[in-house]
Amino acid sequence: MSQYLVLTAMGADRTGCVSELTKLASECGCNIMDSRMAIFGHEFSFIMLLKGDVREINQLEAKLPALAHSLDLLTMMKRTSGYKTLDISQYYQAQYSGIDQPGILKSVTSFFAHHNLDISSLKSDISPQTNMMSAVIEFTVNETANIDTLETQFLELCEQFNVQGCIKQIKHQ
Known part of the structure; x- marks a missing residue:
């Protein structure tokens, strides 16, 4: 059964941070259902809705803190109930x-x-x-x-x- 996770990351605007976050999602087997990124001053903010099975989501949740620390990012994760398409x-x-x-x-x-x-x-x-x-x-x-x-x-x-x-x-x- 599919699980969903909202992942938010924020930190200094540096080349490669978004690439590293999407790479982690891919390596864990998660699919990026939706994402947004914005630059505010010298900071960036990135948010993704990820989909995966229980093992894939658990793996991402376990690996994200180390990656976030190495990139000097603030991150937040929250499980959610699913993906709603708009009319x-x-x-x-x-x-x-x-x-x-x-x-x-x-x-x-x-x-x-x-x-x-x-x-x-x-x-x-x-x-x-x-x-x-x-x-x-x-x-x-x-x-x-x-x-x-x-x-x-x-x-x-x-x-x-x-x-x-x-x-x-x-x-x-």
């Missing part, structure tokens, strides 16, 4: 951009939580030179949601912060 017919992207102001991201994520919308991806950036920010949020909706109403309310929220925004349906890769 691609109900997959949307919200975007907004403008001059950064305190509370925008909090208000936008609260908007999604209030409407019971599942955020699957969030990327936000602020330019230190211009103080311009932008964000892209991917989310799913259930069959009963009215996307036109959601978009109208999202645009009203954007208007409160004097930023440009939009929602569009996308095809999930």
Whole structure:
């Protein structure tokens, strides 16, 4: 029976760290179901959803601490119940951009939580030179949601912060 493990690693942005982590997963017989990596300043963060049988997951859990120590990485692991595929017919992207102001991201994520919308991806950036920010949020909706109403309310929220925004349906890769 398949087991699932979420593995998160964080450390100094150095060439080869992601390669070593994926190599360990492969050597232990685990399959990488999903992964994300990002650079924050001089640090990187990497997260993977791994699938394997009990022996493969146990082996990875036993070997990871030594590898993490040798690479000077902070790691965290958590068993999870499985891999959920998204209903691609109900997959949307919200975007907004403008001059950064305190509370925008909090208000936008609260908007999604209030409407019971599942955020699957969030990327936000602020330019230190211009103080311009932008964000892209991917989310799913259930069959009963009215996307036109959601978009109208999202645009009203954007208007409160004097930023440009939009929602569009996308095809999930």
